Amino acid sequence: MRTEAVPGALLEISGLKTHFFTEDGVVKAVDGVDLTVYQNRTICILGESGCGKSIMARSILRIVDAPGRITDGRILYRAADGREIDLATARQGSAQLRQIRGQDIAMIFQEPMTSLGPIQKIGKQIVETILLHRKVSKAEAKEEAIEMLDRVGIPDPRQRFEAYPFELSGGMRQRAMIAMALSCQPRLLIADEPTTALDVTTQAQILDLIAELKEEFAMAVMLITHDLGVVAEVAEDVAVMYMGRVVEEGDVYAIFENPQHPYTRALMASVPRIGVTKSGRLPAIKGMVPHPLARPSGCPFRTRCDSAMPGVCDTSVPDLVPAGDSRTACFLFSDATGNG
Numbered sequence: 001m002r003t004e005a006v007p008g009a010l011l012e013i014s015g016l017k018t019h020f021f022t023e024d025g026v027v028k029a030v031d032g033v034d035l036t037v038y039q040n041r042t043i044c045i046l047g048e049s050g051c052g053k054s055i056m057a058r059s060i061l062r063i064v065d066a067p068g069r070i071t072d073g074r075i076l077y078r079a080a081d082g083r084e085i086d087l088a089t090a091r092q093g094s095a096q097l098r099q100i101r102g103q104d105i106a107m108i109f110q111e112p113m114t115s116l117g118p119i120q121k122i123g124k125q126i127v128e129t130i131l132l133h134r135k136v137s138k139a140e141a142k143e144e145a146i147e148m149l150d151r152v153g154i155p156d157p158r159q160r161f162e163a164y165p166f167e168l169s170g171g172m173r174q175r176a177m178i179a180m181a182l183s184c185q186p187r188l189l190i191a192d193e194p195t196t197a198l199d200v201t202t203q204a205q206i207l208d209l210i211a212e213l214k215e216e217f218a219m220a221v222m223l224i225t226h227d228l229g230v231v232a233e234v235a236e237d238v239a240v241m242y243m244g245r246v247v248e249e250g251d252v253y254a255i256f257e258n259p260q261h262p263y264t265r266a267l268m269a270s271v272p273r274i275g276v277t278k279s280g281r282l283p284a285i286k287g288m289v290p291h292p293l294a295r296p297s298g299c300p301f302r303t304r305c306d307s308a309m310p311g312v313c314d315t316s317v318p319d320l321v322p323a324g325d326s327r328t329a330c331f332l333f334s335d336a337t338g339n340g
Contacts (some may be wrong), residue, residue, distance in 0.1 A: 044237070074088050152213075191223045
């Protein structure tokens with residue numbers, strides 16, 4: 001677990017573990033994540049479905065549903081006034097945590113219909129968010145909400161202010177969700193696959209909107225996705241997750257041009273490229289993601305890795321170490337093999 005402060009870091013996650021205690025056993029959804037989010041930068045969290053991306057994001061805001069809970073690690077948030085707050089140990093329901101959640105750190109969920117109240121008008125929900133975190137009148141909050149709806153590209157925002165979520169299209173609902181998330185101008189915006197259910201044109205508009213608002217509000221963005229095209233378009237930093245752990249992190253150029261971890265290399269190799277003949281087959285990662293209740297010993301990727309070393313990869317879990325221009329959790333670059 002990293003202990004020294006990282007210059008320019010807005011959020012430092014060290015050794016984070018979020019486990020679900022079920023009747024069948026313990027599901028280690030997040031199992032020792034180390035991650036740094038820098039001020040005014042976009043970091044993309046990349047990985048297959050079920051690798052722990054969303055649970056890690058929910059852990060930051062402390063909104064993991066039972067029977068899940070944080071069992072270890074820290075989530076160090078640096079507030080605007082210089083205070084360092086460990087969100088992992090902040091008391092649930094405390095005024096401090098309520099202030100940070102929604103005001104300093106906001107989240108856009110994958111499906112807005114599960115986050116927006118179905119029987120409350122869009123405008124009222126945004127106004128409630130503003131009134132909760134800022135000292136303004138209801139009239140001022142309403143005007144700010146309408147302005148934000150206009151800012152995110154919703155046509156006739158004053159009329160849409162009175163609309164219910166079911167009266168809007170998928171793209172409009174997602175824009176309304178973004179307006180709500182940004183209504184208090186957060187320092188960190190977490191976007192959990194915000195374009196998955198949208199068509200390609202709307203997806204591009206939403207991504208451009210997030211990038212534009214990021215520059216306007218000078219905020220950090222954590223974008224969770226499994227789409228390598230999205231990562232290439234918007235990311236400055238990238239973290240690749242597999243079975244609840246970060247297996248490689250670095251800037252987007254290092255990850256795309258010179259990936260180090262065997263899992264990252266396999267992901268990059270599976271991307272379709274122009275020039276491949278119709279008869280050609282894309283490389284596939286062998287095997288399947290292990291069942292969460294039957295995790296392999298040692299490196300979690302070793303059962304699917306062509307470079308796995310018996311007696312090394314099956315005995316212990318590798319730490320993130322420098323490799324090329326990134327940091328990689330692989331014994332190919334560790335002192336454990338004599339190559340580090």
